[in-house]
Amino acid sequence: MTAQTSQSPWTTFRTWFSRPSVAGVVILAYLLIVIGALLSLNRADLLFPLYSTLVFPPFVLSPLVILASPLDNRIKVTLILVLVVIAMPLIGIYDSSYLELTIQICIFAGLALGLNIVVGFAGLLDLGYIAFFAVGAYSWAMFTSSAETVFFVSGIIVPGWAFYIFIFVGVVLAALVGVLLGLPVLRLRGDYLAIVTLGFGEMIRVLARNADQPINFTNGSQGLLNVGTPPMPQFWVDFIGSIASTLGIRIAGNLEPLAQQMLFYFIGIVILGVIIVAARRLDNSAIGRAWTAIREDEVAAIAMGVPLVKMKLLAFATGAAFAGAIGVLYAAKQSFVSPESFSLIQSISILAMVIVGGMGGIRGVILGAIIVTLLNLQVLKNLSLQLNALRNIDFIVPLINFHIRDWPTQLEPAKYERLVFGLLLVLMMLFRPAGLLPEPRRKLELDVKKRAETPVITSSETGD
Amino acid sequence: MSSETLTPPQAPALDSPWRRLLDSFPVRYILYPVGQMVIFIAGAAGILTLLSVLLALLVPEPRPNIVLMDQIGKQLPGMIISGISIGFVYSMVALGYTLVYGVLKFINFAHSEIFMVGSVIGFEVMQRIEDVGFIQLWHPVALVVTIVGSAMIISGLLAVLIERVAYRPLRNAPRLVPLITAIGISFFLIDFVRAIEAITRNDFNLTYPTGDLSYLRTPIPMTFGETTVNVRITSIIIVLAAVIMLIILNYFVNGTKLGRGIRAVSQDRTTAGLMGINVNLMISITFFVGGALGGGGGRIVRAERRHGDALRRVHSRLESLYSGGARRYRQRDRGASWRANVGHGRVLLERRAGLFSSTRSALYRYFRLLCIDPYLDFPPKRVAW
Amino acid sequence: MKISRKLFVLVLVVAMGLMLSATLVNAQDGTVIRIASQSPLSGGQSVVGTAIRNGTELAVMQLAGPLTELGYTVEFVPYDDQATADVGVSNAQLIVNDPAILAVVGHYNSGVAIPSSEVYNDNDLVMVSPANTGVNITDRGYATVNRICGRDDAQGAAGAQFAATLDGVESVYVLHDTTTYGQGVADFFSAEAEAQGLTVLGFEGTEETANFEGIIQPIIALEPDLVYFGGIYDRGGILISQLRTAGYTGVFLGPDGMDSSEFANIAGEAAIGTYYTTTGAPVTVFPEAAQFVEDYTAEFEMDPQPYAAQSYDVTGIIITAITQLIEENGTLPTRAEVAAAVRATTEYQGITGNYTFDDNGDPEMASYYIISVDSSDPALWGSNTILSTQMIPSPLAAMAMMEEMMPEATPGS
16 A cells, blocks of 8 residues: 555656646546447447446546546536536437436435435434435325325326426425434434434335325335426427437437436436535535534534534434435436335445445545446346346356356346445455545544554645 | 442342342342243233223224124233244344443344344254254254254354454444444345355245144144133244243353453453453353354244245344344343343234334334433443343 | 545556457447346245246247347346335336337236336336236236236136135135235225125235234134235245144135245145135146246256246247237337237237237236145145136226127217
């Protein structure tokens, strides 16, 4: 880890690379290769799942790569905007499965950033975070689903455009529920807090499952289907269609699903952008410092005049509010909401995102969300599909002469997401407790050995 | 106040025959705890009966042709008996939590997976015995002891291994860190066992056979007034095994030198180390005992349910976590591990009575958690067993 | 900062290497058609779910010949819905985003199929179900949703009529697992049971999976002559074994969810003498399926479970429809065309029967069987006694028949 062997080729490379012109060329080349590779993939290819697993993650990570490069800030912002507004939609038109993955990443990154406020900033371990997500999702789903809920039966069905209002309704509702949870647990710390929040998460799920009697609010375990979507103006569909035809991409079937997804993609990006800005502003504000103080030492924080009750409640409410907004988006995008969507494993996987990326840091948490979401939705699933594709043609691994057909079907990678999560959590905690992109202050706290030699952190390094 | 946990209360001034009788082995380690347990069970059953009768008086005829009072007479005995057997299982699992919590002050989230491993290992051992063809020849008691014993030993060792790998390196880290590894380990174990079963049996979700042991299936009819309740042999095994395990555990923790070492470590790890106690060994032993109890409990309860599925344990984790939580804070003095059986009452009330079904159960759980908060915030200065 | 920079460069170098290797591989231009299956491959219902998967895979291997000759590669992609609606919908989102997938075989649970098929329908992707009996699968009238099995309204009624014919059965207790499927079929059962003059002592839903004690005590206290469980074998098996140990001696009846050798495996001795209704008879009933059983056993080293042969036929229907389209048009058909062609299937001669879809996607004629379990040995599940077989037309087909017979009395006028 330490760069004590100072004249290594590594150091030379780093100094060489830190020159903006070199970095600019490298970054451009990187982007061109990644996008080119992504567009050149062919679904008919035998090894397509594998290639797509190799190529897509570098593309999704490219905004973070750009941010980490020594380029000028304005160039960074321009590049990222180009990626988000032009490159990604084009790739999405080319192959909508990437669009789907990116929307999921937006959703989970938003959730992870919300949890990061509670766990990372304020240091309150919340194992029931998914409950706020559920509150948001159900608030939109209950009023628009065609399941026979009390709202549907009595005709209180909200039109699609109300989606944009309901994002705020979700925020408010979830924040209220966050305060509701926050109030009784104010005096708890550490694992006690974890148990109570875990119980709370379970409680919301059980509530959703059982609130179909005597008055049917949630349609119980059968879930709410046909959840409403925001209205799609015709010009939007035509616009997507014209872009596709200009590029010469044939779209089989009707355009509406694609246009719908594109809409969700942009809504997701906007919500995520707002969340990132909000989180950054909060982190650098007096509130953020108060949270840090509470996280580091509660007693000392009170002594220094930090309003503990207010700040803790604010942390719960803010984290919950993010989840509420994302929940509304999730319900509309998924078009189906059921209690199982909000199980403990979801809470844990969001926690895993925060931990893998690095608690407390915004960039790190987004990295964590990308890694865990891709692992869950793309890498493991694609490896299974790849195995299956090889099984279809009875592929024989050369050298060891192993028939892929003999690989037990029960041993498909997609079935072992828990194993991967579990290992990831344990290994991260053992070897890199501060996460992949550690937040400097937390790193200091955890990395006792390095404490002496680490320079004082200036605030300019914590952000962007 | 705190000294009496370390040294058994021996007051020479009160050295009367009566006192000596109270301090004698059978009274202290068998009669006293078992008596406590019986009182708790009877109390819980009494409260349950009272509540049901009250309800029946309030709601005379919920459905046509059904008189609630009749129904109580018919249903209550069976409810109480099944509640007792489940309560014992939970108490065995909860004890594992309590032991580890007491020593390390951290919640071992992986405990429910040890419970699961115990059941799987028990089934595998039994399968081996059956494969060899000995299963009919073995005496039932020997068979049960072998299976439960092997499940206990292996899950105990597994718990020690988990502690060594995932908890010990993090003992001085912030409290959140081992909690997260514990969650990680629990997730890992679920899928690891599934992977092993998938490789060896090509079956992702096993339904374990109980073997052709008809003596384990024949119920014993018991008559209460006009009602006959079929008590399962496995329920009786559960209660017996739990009582035996609890007696041994109580003696181990409160009556032996090792137990004293464990208690010392739980009070003050550093000082205990300075006093020449091998802290790591004590912690390992704690994990072994806790794991063994969990594994044994897991094996026994599977015997009743006939169904082993790695995933199902997640629920049992929550259940026993709650009951463990509820119990932990009532344990204030010597021998109080028996108070774990307060849980019987809770389990009985919550699961059997159907009083808190569906939505209300969720609310109830939440409020119960809130109710124990005051205890949570002031963890007992000394850990009482 | 130092670390993140190092990490970034490392990621960059590795990524570029991978990228290059990926682009260097020349992607050959082929035309690939994928058929997806969605069924529970893990969890308690994986036994039947795996059968659906395997049946589909076998069909793709054996029946794709005509398409291969036309120059298309047919691939099979299995998805695991874990018998959970949420997972099913997430998978459906992935499936519809793979343009090569032209059809879905599945699901096992109606509660999963209904929300997932909303996603398929939005994307014109055709779904043909070998096993979903819930009425709402087809009653929504979607052009993309079809099935080749029977319906729960007929199945529940058939079960109740059978219950009424049993000696000494006068009262029933109806239990269900609160899923779309279980609750639905239990509803139809209890309605018909009351019409048949039976007393319904209780109608209750439970989400319990392992310990039914709390439910069993009230049931036993009410002393019903028959217990009906609307649900799947993974719970039904446990329920009956716990009912029997608790001293219940009456009849046990279930819907086609009980139809799996796993029921016998879980329930053990308690399975003997129970009854279930089903819409997919054991493969031994169909003389044409002998070769299928042989191939299936050879390929997967296990006996075909219920709905394996039905999945085989479903895949056959899909492949036939796609082949016809390609022969007519010469190009790869769109999803909407495939959906229309599948719906237009008439007189498809499969190994489990002859299938014609009506306008809602129901088979015009479906068979309903009442079967009694004879043995606790899972291997002997296929030889359970079939007590009765009924052919019942789908609601639309029945209406059409009525019109044919009595042209002057048109319904709905």
